[in-house]
Amino acid sequence: MEKNIITSPDTGDSCIHVKHSSGLDIYICEMPGFSSVEALFGTKYGSVNTMFKMRDDKEYTVVPEGIAHFLEHKLFENEDCDVFELYAKTGASGNAFTSFDKTCYLFSCSKNYQDSLRILLDFVQKPYFTQETVDKEQGIIGQEIKMTNDNPEWRVFFNMLRCMYHSHPVKIDIAGTVESIAQIDADLLYKCYYTFYNLNNMVLSIAGNISADEVLAICDECLRPCEDKGLETVFPDEPDDIVMPEFFETQPVGAPIFNIGYKCHDCRGQERLKKTMAASVASSLLSDASSDMYKRLLDEGAINSTFGTEVFNGDGYFTVIFSGESSDPAKVRDALIEETDRMLREGIDEKDFERIRKSTYGMLIRELNNVEAVANLLINAHMDGVGPYDTISVLSHMTSKDVLDFMKEEMVREHMVMSVIEGEAD
Amino acid sequence: MEYKRTVIAGNVGFSTVIDEKFKTGSLVIRFMVPLDSKTAAANAMGMSVLTCSNSKLTTLAKLNEKLSALYGAGLSSFARKRGDVQILGVAASWINDRYAFDGENISGEMTELVRDCLFAPNASDGEFDADSFRITKKEMLDRIDAELNNKRGYAISRAAEIAFRGEPAENSCYGTRESAEGVSSKEAYSAYRKLLETAQVEIFYVAAAADPALEKAMSESFGAISRQAEPVVFRAKSPLRSEVVTESDEFDVRQCKMVLTFKSDSDDVFAMKLLSTIYGETPVSKLFMNVREKMSLCYYCACRTVASKGALTVDSGVERENIEKAKTEIIRQLDEIRQGNITDEELESALLSLDNALTQVGDTPNSYSSWYFERFCDGNIVTPEQQFTEYKNVTKARIVQAANSLSLDSVYLMLDKEAAE
Known part of the structure; x- marks a missing residue:
């Protein structure tokens, strides 16, 4: 196995990448001076992957919504005990999460990382479900779904996605619905497990107070080689246009909240990274706390400091989101349209562009200051098909024309949607 | 450092x-x-x-x-x-x-x-x-x-x-x-x-x-400022009520919340922290393993100490029909500790969890700042290692004593409106 050292030309930070003989991609970042260790063992399997086949399959398999998240919950149990009980013996804090495009199992600790890593690698490779434990989990996840339905930030976000996407499963709640998870059984879980938890579809990232040689020795000991079976995931055809321009819901909130988003064209790899950075700089130029639009809306009382932006994307979806609290979200939407038009007409002030670029660079430097952030950066970059330090490089080569081009092509009024959660009337 | x-x-x-x-x-x-x-x-x-x-x-x-x-x-x-x-x-x-x-x-x-x-x-x-x-x-x-x-x-x-x-x-x-x-x-x-x-x-x-x-x-x-600082009291134990108070609000929510506040007159903050860790701060705690995992009564059920007030709170997300059952089980799990039912594994895992958390102090600027500020408020500036030694010296008997010093003071319920109608 060859250890490839990847170094950032911009900051001098470096990490090690190994393509393990088992099929697994491994990223290791030794961080001298830090006490903690963060490890993530993840698969490219999230809530959007509801349709898939292997090279030898004739037909695509379609699975119920929420099954990736369900599987994540179930992997925490092995035949003898709960995984948390194993971590309790090392002192590590174990956890897991399922997002739209990945499922990750993780631990953080400051001592005995070797034993914790063995636990992590072992339990993720050893599924154990029975119909009885599956039935019980349906109750627990049902409660989780209810809890997230009470979270207005979550609701406003999914309502926005439902305004944008006709068919893409990104519009479905990660945990599914009480009805969809009722269709899940042990056999279906095993099928999904053996499809997506193939080491060729997985990544291990580990950062902090570690030794790369020790990590690799543990990987040699614990990883079971997998044959690459040519996994293929597909998504339903998604038209460019939106479903509806706005959606309002009532919930018990003290302050109304909104998400305003542009539905953009999706892409992959380096192209997606470039587009993400252009979108990030564009949204900052339009609306960050030093912009004219922010000042105007703040003066008019239409926004407060919760106002922010996010670029949200993955396989088959790409959006730029403006969110916050407002008693008049339509005013925010109108201001955004007006400001975008003005910038497209007048161009980008180079001084402003340089300032936002510096500010974004500062944020990326801060990420490298934190063990957890570094471990996440390594796994996310790999799953997005880019190098760990490519973001800073893309930023340093970006021009204001790239940003303007993005705005021209993607921040189109017809593809803009607004979702609002309003408080209950007294 | x-x-x-x-x-x-x-x-x-x-x-x-x-x-x-x-x-x-x-x-x-x-x-x-x-x-x-x-x-x-x-x-x-x-x-x-x-x-x-x-x-x-x-x-x-x-x-x-x-x-x-x-x-x-x-x-x-x-x-x-x-x-x-x-x-x-x-x-x-x-x-x-x-x-x-x-x-x-x-x-x-x-x-x-x-x-x-x-x-x-x-x-x-x-x-x-x-x-x-x-x-x-x-x-x-x-x-x-x-x-x-x-x-x-x-x-x-x-x-x-x-x-x-x-x-x-x-x-x-x-x-x-x-x-x-x-x-x-x-x-x-x-x-x-x-x-x-x-x-x-x-x-x-x-x-x-x-x-x-x-x-x-x-x-x-x-x-350059003429200063006359007012003293502040960082720890003022809250008196226990003679009867448990229960209050509730109703909202259009799908999951109810229940928060129990216990109060104690104990000054043994180290034993109280270990008690809290064993009782409900980790995924192998008594509350997580029993109330959530075994009995499926709550989606979350966790506790934390409020040392500055001599209190401990247990908060949970629970369905309305399970509120009473969950409350009974939460108190029963505390009773287990009061009776000394703490295994060596539970104590060991609580110590390991605290050790790991304390060793991580210093990995972010904020963790350093918070650590030394909290110790300033405690009136005892110690390093994380010194604090851990205090935890290691806590015996089961001290944990049992801390548990027995706790009494339920009040209960807050956030209820779902539709079910109430």
């Missing part, structure tokens, strides 16, 4: 933590005063407005433009409570100068900017600049209104209000909506001046290298 605290003016401590691994400089200035319903809102606003503008950068836009040009340096104000104490402050952070493209002196510029915000605010004739104050006030009112958006946090706040009724800790660190609405710019300015003159102040600077210019700037600025 080097930690050093010096007193730079009357009741003003300046602590530095130098750790060369950091790529950022981080500064937190905390003002501590007794929490009081009459002054909480004005104090919070008087501090918050300082990060909206200053006498040189006279609008929020200009201030933000400067921060953005300084590689996205962070500047914010905060208010929180710790028991009966209101803690207000300003936090700033920035990347090390060596990462600047054009050789900018980021740390020097941030020192000046923070100093201007704190000591040369955008104010005249005893009032803050009207625009800055208007923005701050709206922000504060929105923040108070938005507390309900986070149902779990809201339930915990309501539980504290009920458990500590009649004590300073019943108040929010922002004051009530009504009191915040009534604060004028003049009152906020007077509150700010009073904070400068009478609050106990602790400053923490965490960076890769010492910055004598920063310490000098703070020392000169605080030294």
